[in-house]
Amino acid sequence: MLKRLTLLVVALSVASAQSPCVLRVEHALGTACLKGRVERVAVLDWRPLEDLLLLGVKPVAGADLKDFPKWVPLDLPSGLPDLGSRTEPNLERLAALRPDLILGYSGFQGRLYPRLEALAPTVLLDYLPPKEQLSAMRAHFRLHARMVGKEGEADRILRNLDRKLAQARSLLAQKGLLQKPFLLLQPWTDGQVANVFTRDTLASELLEAMGLRNAWTGGAEAFGLSRVGLEGLAALFREHPSALVFYIAQPNFAPKVEALKPAGVRLLALPEDTWTYGGPASAEALVDRILGALGR
Structure with missing residues (x-):
């Protein structure tokens, strides 16, 4: 099994090296080179999974899917493959899915970055920076949207959030x-x-x-x-x-x-x-x- 995984990684790496970057994405641990339209996204953490589902994009797999619906107010698509724990995802299963892009969180999957990057372009963001986490959440959402061609949808969703916050301020003002x-x-x-x-x-x-x-x-x-x-x-x-x-x-x-x-x-x-x-x-x-x- 390990030998098959190694051969697959080598094949993917050779194919990847033959085409130029369409989009370069800076992230917490490096730069990802996207070489074409992203259609197969594997997600290793809940934040990018939430973002993709909200944008109407079904990933090829997620992680810790059993607990995701207990916390995040979104339904999971039926039949979505589970890669196991967010901190210990099944990399052989991930490789077999041949993703175009892997998304995750530097805090949970950072130590796996070299192995993930060998499988597909990988973007690991820091979802909990020391300050301005709301601005970071917005920026990360827009970045996820850009990578999957959903920037217009992201703008609409963030405008809705702004409206909700404005309505909340109005209600609180009425209550003094x-x-x-x-x-x-x-x-x-x-x-x-x-x-x-x-x-x-x-x-x-x-x-x-x-x-x-x-x-x-x-x-x-x-x-x-x-x-x-x-x-x-x-x-x-x-x-x-x-x-x-x-x-x-x-x-x-x-x-x-x-x-x-x-x-x-x-x-x-x-x-x-x-x-x-x-x-x-x-x-x-x-x-x-x-x-x-x-x-x-």
Whole structure:
């Protein structure tokens, strides 16, 4: 099996070297050379999968497909092959699909880049840059669209997102909530610790684009999040007694946080499957869930 994979890689590499680039794409780990119309895209991460599906493009395969519909508000096409884990995709299965392009995330598939690039032009983007993640999400969506010839559709989808954000600002203005301070928490399953979203996260940037203001000023750890225990949360609530506290629900967290919050702090639960790392479809879903928690 390994010998067949090696021969296939060599054949693909020879054929690829014989034609010029139609489009060069800079990405987190290098430059991809696209040599013609892209029709067979293999996707190794959820963000590019969401983007392609939203653009009306069916990839030849995806990864971690069982869990994708639990988080991302899009339906998967029937019969879409699953390449296995996002961090350990099946490369023999991937090679057999003969993709024109491979899309993924530098954080999960970066160590596989040389092997992926040997199979097909590979674009691995950093979906969680240290700052301006909302701008990065828009730019990545446009780039995915450009590679598959769907730039006009991407413009339409991003205009819809802008309209939704403007409508949200209008609704918040009617409620007297513009520039209202907020905290956004994602509790751990043990209910003893929560991640607090800093201003340098996609979710926080979306809430601020809606017209709210992130009250958290602490430094970030991984992925732009700060880890805070129950005592830290109690102090945070005392420091920001007028803040709207949104939290992604965990069954054993609500009783604990209700017991420690002072009077006046407003706790607002979001559904447990709220996804904060996606593309435009996930962004619109988050806006809707925030407005839903506020009673629209």
